[in-house]
Amino acid sequence: MAEPAPILQMRGIGKQFPGVKALDGVDFRLLPGEVHALMGENGAGKSTLIKVLTGVYDIDAGEIELRGARVAFSSPLAAQHAGISTVYQEVNLCANLSVAENIFIGREPRRLGRIQWKEMRRRAAELLSRLEIDIDVSAALSSYSLAVQQMVAIARAVDIDAQVLILDEPTSSLDASEVAQLFRVMRRLKEQGIAILFVSHFLDQIYEIADRMTILRNGRLVGEYLTSELSQVELVGKMIGRELADLERLEGKPMARQTPALVEADGLGRSGAIEPFTLTIHEGEVVGLAGLLGSGRTEVARLLFGADHAGSGTLRIGGEQVGLRTPRAAIRHHVAFCSENRRAEGLVPELTVRENIVLALQAARGWTRPIPRRRQDELVSKYVSALNIRPADPEQLVRNLSGGNQQKVMLARWLILEPRLLILDEPTRGIDVGAKAEIQRLVAELSDGGMAVLFISAELEEVLRLSHKVGVLRDRKLVAEIDNDERLTTDALTETIASGAAS
Amino acid sequence: MTAFLGPFLRHRLFWPVVILVGLLLLNLVFTDNFFHVEMKDDHLYGSLIDIFRFGAPLILVSLGMTLVIATSGIDLSVGSVVAISGALACLQISDLGNQNSVGGVLSAVGVALLLSLVLGAWNGLLVAGVGIQPIIATLILMVAGRGLAQLITQGQIITINSSPYKLIGGGYWLTVPFGIIIVIAVLALTAFLTRRLALGLLIESVGGNAEASRLAGIGSRAVIITVYTFCALCAGIAGLMISSNVSSADGNNAGLWIELDAILAVVIGGTPLSGGRFSLGGTVLGALIIQTLTTTIYSIGVPPQTTLLFKALVVTIVCLLQSPAFRAKVFHRRRRPAGAPPVAEEKVRVSA
Numbered sequence: 025m026a027e028p029a030p031i032l033q034m035r036g037i038g039k040q041f042p043g044v045k046a047l048d049g050v051d052f053r054l055l056p057g058e059v060h061a062l063m064g065e066n067g068a069g070k071s072t073l074i075k076v077l078t079g080v081y082d083i084d085a086g087e088i089e090l091r092g093a094r095v096a097f098s099s100p101l102a103a104q105h106a107g108i109s110t111v112y113q114e115v116n117l118c119a120n121l122s123v124a125e126n127i128f129i130g131r132e133p134r135r136l137g138r139i140q141w142k143e144m145r146r147r148a149a150e151l152l153s154r155l156e157i158d159i160d161v162s163a164a165l166s167s168y169s170l171a172v173q174q175m176v177a178i179a180r181a182v183d184i185d186a187q188v189l190i191l192d193e194p195t196s197s198l199d200a201s202e203v204a205q206l207f208r209v210m211r212r213l214k215e216q217g218i219a220i221l222f223v224s225h226f227l228d229q230i231y232e233i234a235d236r237m238t239i240l241r242n243g244r245l246v247g248e249y250l251t252s253e254l255s256q257v258e259l260v261g262k263m264i265g266r267e268l269a270d271l272e273r274l275e276g277k278p279m280a281r282q283t284p285a286l287v288e289a290d291g292l293g294r295s296g297a298i299e300p301f302t303l304t305i306h307e308g309e310v311v312g313l314a315g316l317l318g319s320g321r322t323e324v325a326r327l328l329f330g331a332d333h334a335g336s337g338t339l340r341i342g343g344e345q346v347g348l349r350t351p352r353a354a355i356r357h358h359v360a361f362c363s364e365n366r367r368a369e370g371l372v373p374e375l376t377v378r379e380n381i382v383l384a385l386q387a388a389r390g391w392t393r394p395i396p397r398r399r400q401d402e403l404v405s406k407y408v409s410a411l412n413i414r415p416a417d418p419e420q421l422v423r424n425l426s427g428g429n430q431q432k433v434m435l436a437r438w439l440i441l442e443p444r445l446l447i448l449d450e451p452t453r454g455i456d457v458g459a460k461a462e463i464q465r466l467v468a469e470l471s472d473g474g475m476a477v478l479f480i481s482a483e484l485e486e487v488l489r490l491s492h493k494v495g496v497l498r499d500r501k502l503v504a505e506i507d508n509d510e511r512l513t514t515d516a517l518t519e520t521i522a523s524g525a526a527s
Numbered sequence: 528m529t530a531f532l533g534p535f536l537r538h539r540l541f542w543p544v545v546i547l548v549g550l551l552l553l554n555l556v557f558t559d560n561f562f563h564v565e566m567k568d569d570h571l572y573g574s575l576i577d578i579f580r581f582g583a584p585l586i587l588v589s590l591g592m593t594l595v596i597a598t599s600g601i602d603l604s605v606g607s608v609v610a611i612s613g614a615l616a617c618l619q620i621s622d623l624g625n626q627n628s629v630g631g632v633l634s635a636v637g638v639a640l641l642l643s644l645v646l647g648a649w650n651g652l653l654v655a656g657v658g659i660q661p662i663i664a665t666l667i668l669m670v671a672g673r674g675l676a677q678l679i680t681q682g683q684i685i686t687i688n689s690s691p692y693k694l695i696g697g698g699y700w701l702t703v704p705f706g707i708i709i710v711i712a713v714l715a716l717t718a719f720l721t722r723r724l725a726l727g728l729l730i731e732s733v734g735g736n737a738e739a740s741r742l743a744g745i746g747s748r749a750v751i752i753t754v755y756t757f758c759a760l761c762a763g764i765a766g767l768m769i770s771s772n773v774s775s776a777d778g779n780n781a782g783l784w785i786e787l788d789a790i791l792a793v794v795i796g797g798t799p800l801s802g803g804r805f806s807l808g809g810t811v812l813g814a815l816i817i818q819t820l821t822t823t824i825y826s827i828g829v830p831p832q833t834t835l836l837f838k839a840l841v842v843t844i845v846c847l848l849q850s851p852a853f854r855a856k857v858f859h860r861r862r863r864p865a866g867a868p869p870v871a872e873e874k875v876r877v878s879a
Contacts, residue, residue, distance in 0.1 A: 373736070375735060383728070
């Protein structure tokens with residue numbers, strides 16, 4: 025079959041950031057009516073390539089051709105007008121505006137200069153119903169879950185007359201049925217001849233939806249392949265430049281522990297967030313929390329960390345009854361919490377890697393007892409190399425780091441506190457295979473060293489691989505607590521999540 | 528050449544310095560001997576010294592304001608605190624049997640500064656404890672504070688004649704105007720607290736991302752109360768200086784609009800109003816620019832009725848020059864792909 029002419033062609037793209045060569049001579053093309061996956065580890069240059077394409081950044085070298093004509097977009101808006109729409113990794117909408125306003129922002133239907141609100145709401149509802157989403161479009165966007173917000177962002181991008189649609193990790197916060205829904209929409213768009221650039225860390229999804237893929241590594245092009253001609257193992261090998269053996273090394277399920285109880289929650293709950301639950305975490309034990317998005321996983325973590333006030337129940341840490349009124353109090357009891365929402369609840373983007381890493385330790389010491397600079401440098405360089413944070417420059421602003429490296433910075437911040445309980449909320453979300461394996465191995469090592477870990481993840485395989493015990497949540501309720509022995513499988517877990525009863 | 532100058536051009540304080548030097552050179556054209564500093568009666572004299580001396584209160588207020596703005600707050604009440612502190616000190620001194628008694632003046636100064644601390648803590652409590660937006664919370668004291676100052680002076684201008692008190696704003700110590708010494712001391716103290724100790728890191732963290740800071744275990748409430756209290760203390764000292772310089776307290780006009788000049792100084796100095804990173808050096812430069820501008824207006828003989836307009840124009844130009852986005856637009860218009868101004872990317876998150 026003859027290939028149609030590419031709608032988009034990028035040649036020899038180069039982009040330099042202070043201290044980092046983000047892209048170096050990268051070629052990329054998009055054919056009409058295909059789903060093209062852009063693959064690579066964190067920091068490989070995927071997001072930079074997308075931002076260069078959409079006019080967020082200028083390019084230092086190379087050229088971009090759209091429909092055969094050379095283009096240089098000065099802004100995302102210019103790219104959008106040329107028919108390139110983007111949905112970014114983390115929802116980039118105005119949470120305080122209504123759903124309809126978000127969809128039509130900047131291009132509201134007008135008559136005589138006045139915005140036609142009714143028309144706008146009608147069209148928004150129609151658009152969303154085509155994506156099979158039935159919500160009140162006049163409600164504020166913030167009143168909906170992250171997943172719905174993501175779909176609204178996609179609806180907005182689809183509605184703008186796009187010829188090229190860029191989806192930068194749209195699925196990282198969607199559950200399985202929502203992903204299926206998204207894929208249906210993507211296939212429909214594909215039939216209309218729209219070229220879709222798709223970024224995802226879920227290999228299964230790539231193989232389900234993508235026709236072709238381009239692989240990047242360390243800002244350089246590895247190659248372009250047809251999905252049908254490249255096996256998953258080959259793909260991962262090309263992405264990380266080493267063998268997949270890393271992922272397999274964690275085989276052998278961890279055994280349940282007979283150690284003293286560290287954290288005992290009894291009837292702990294908060295109305296509207298999570299129903300009272302009872303959960304015991306032992307020293308050196310990894311407890312996994314499984315459940316769908318919005319089932320109350322994060323809420324459990326926030327109560328154990330004092331991020332929210334518990335409305336009922338008691339909490340004992342190391343046998344001592346504690347009332348955690350603030351995260352500060354929890355930290356004093358050696359509890360640490362990595363939020364799933366890195367950007368809003370984790371990092372301070374304007375500060376450097378070093379400052380972000382020492383932040384919690386400094387906060388614990390108080391401002392009158394600064395950590396000597398030499399000690400800071402020691403701690404930071406130790407964890408930068410131990411966790412393989414790239415670029416390995418402690419004075420780089422943390423906002424210049426890729427998602428996976430930001431996650432490692434968060435981990436480093438808590439690890440230097442040497443907590444007794446480490447709560448990890450989706451620590452591997454949106455990060456690549458290599459970094460994922462590193463984090464999983466780290467969790468196993470920490471628990472061997474006696475640290476208790478509460479591990480929250482949407483990926484059941486991951487939960488099963490790491491946990492000694494799995495708590496299952498459903499509709500804001502802890503419905504089951506299952507020891508992770510030989511009989512527990514992902515299918516059994518899925519069953520429990522779906523039915524709400526331990527099988 | 529460009530490569531050699533690169534690091535200087537990109538330095539954060541490059542443009543404030545250029546603007547300050549430009550203003551000073553402008554003065555040189557209009558005033559003979561503008562840069563001349565001489566010793567008269569064992570005191571340093573000269574236009575440059577005057578800029579420092581008269582700018583001292585503004586520098587102080589701006590230093591406090593810098594920390595408040597770094598937590599992404601703002602303090603509109605500093606002008607009122609200036610008036611209250613000066614009024615209270617002068618009232619107490621005027622009640623002294625011997626206005627020249629050092630002990631009496633010291634206690635008056637102490638009480639005035641103590642009240643400033645209380646007022647600052649009040650602001651901090653409203654912002655951090657009650658959760659009122661900073662601009663509203665400090666607006667309360669901005670308005671009510673003027674009334675409080677007039678209550679203290681009973682609507683009169685209190686005039687005093689106290690040589691120890693005169694020292695603060697109008698005196699000299701080791702040939703240097705005393706006000707300048709106070710400014711240097713407060714600047715050193717602020718730099719010590721924020722950069723040597725860890726207060727600066729915590730302030731920047733709270734201003735950069737309040738929720739993340741809370742979850743990292745920072746007692747942001749205490750940090751915020753501390754900066755508002757510190758800001759009011761700076762304003763209190765500035766109030767003493769201003770009233771001491773004229774040996775009187777005017778509840779109505781002392782420190783009027785100084786909050787706006789201070790905010791401007793902070794912004795010119797490169798600290799964003801959205802909070803986060805702050806620059807003490809930048810703020811001092813910013814305050815000096817504003818004071819130099821005021822001096823310039825007098826020395827080049829702008830008609831009094833147009834001074835405010837003139838000042839507004841210059842400030843607009845200064846702010847535009849300070850803005851990386853504006854400079855990129857004007858100076859790099861045709862060189863976009865090659866020139867790739869790094870400044871335009873500053874607000875964009877990279878997540879490759």
